[in-house]
Amino acid sequence: MASARSTFRSTGVAIRLTLLSTVVLGIAYPLAVWGVGQAAFHDQANGSMVTDSSGKVVGSSLIGQSFDGSSAARWFQSRPSAAGEKGYDANASSGSNLGPNNPDLVKAIRERQQAIAKADGVPASQVPADAVTASGSGLDPDISPEYALQQVSRVASARGMSESAVRTLVDEHTEARQLGFLGEPVVNVLELNLALAKAS
Structure with a gap:
């Protein structure tokens, strides 16, 4: 029972870390880089x-x-x-x-x-x-x-x-x-x- 609870908790942590990593590295960071590029280096960022x-x-x-x-x-x-x-x-x-x-x-x-x-x-x-x-x-x-x-x-x-x-x-x-x-x-x-x- 304790082992099952520990596995469930570990799985929950893994899912939360995956979601957090996806939001930070897959959405927030690319948007930040895009925003800086458009604001500071507009011509270069657009080719x-x-x-x-x-x-x-x-x-x-x-x-x-x-x-x-x-x-x-x-x-x-x-x-x-x-x-x-x-x-x-x-x-x-x-x-x-x-x-x-x-x-x-x-x-x-x-x-x-x-x-x-x-x-x-x-x-x-x-x-x-x-x-x-x-x-x-x-x-x-x-x-x-x-x-x-x-x-x-x-x-x-x-x-x-x-x-x-x-x-x-x-x-x-x-x-x-x-x-x-x-x-x-x-x-x-x-x-x-x-x-x-x-x-x-």
Whole structure:
């Protein structure tokens, strides 16, 4: 009898602890984190969405996207993507998973190098590495300042703008190393293209 009472009491304690843990860790804590995120970091908590001049959401500053099609020459190009069938798929984030000596990867890099060199009017040997290789996630929204500056002449010509005006936009959208020493300077392609559209 005493043993049954003790078991019943232990079961009751376990149920109460389970309910308390569910309320605190499954409801209260997530709501608190969500609330702080919305209050203090609203843009970041909602995906760092970027809008155009009309207020329409055109992408996220954290996820790369393609600027191809018939008007591709008018836009700064992102680095290649192996995420998903068409690239830049946030639901299929990944690299190519091909080793540096893989014949398919070597061939793809050479083809990209030749195409970019022709489009931007530079020798193939001057095409930066980030112009021809995908990032590990396939979603990198940034390119190197070197790759951005290489594209200035093409973009300026396609838009009828002066190269100095386009170069100024690149300079304005070049982000320095984090804390002055972490990583490398980068240019966010989506934000640069939005500034370009606004200026031209």
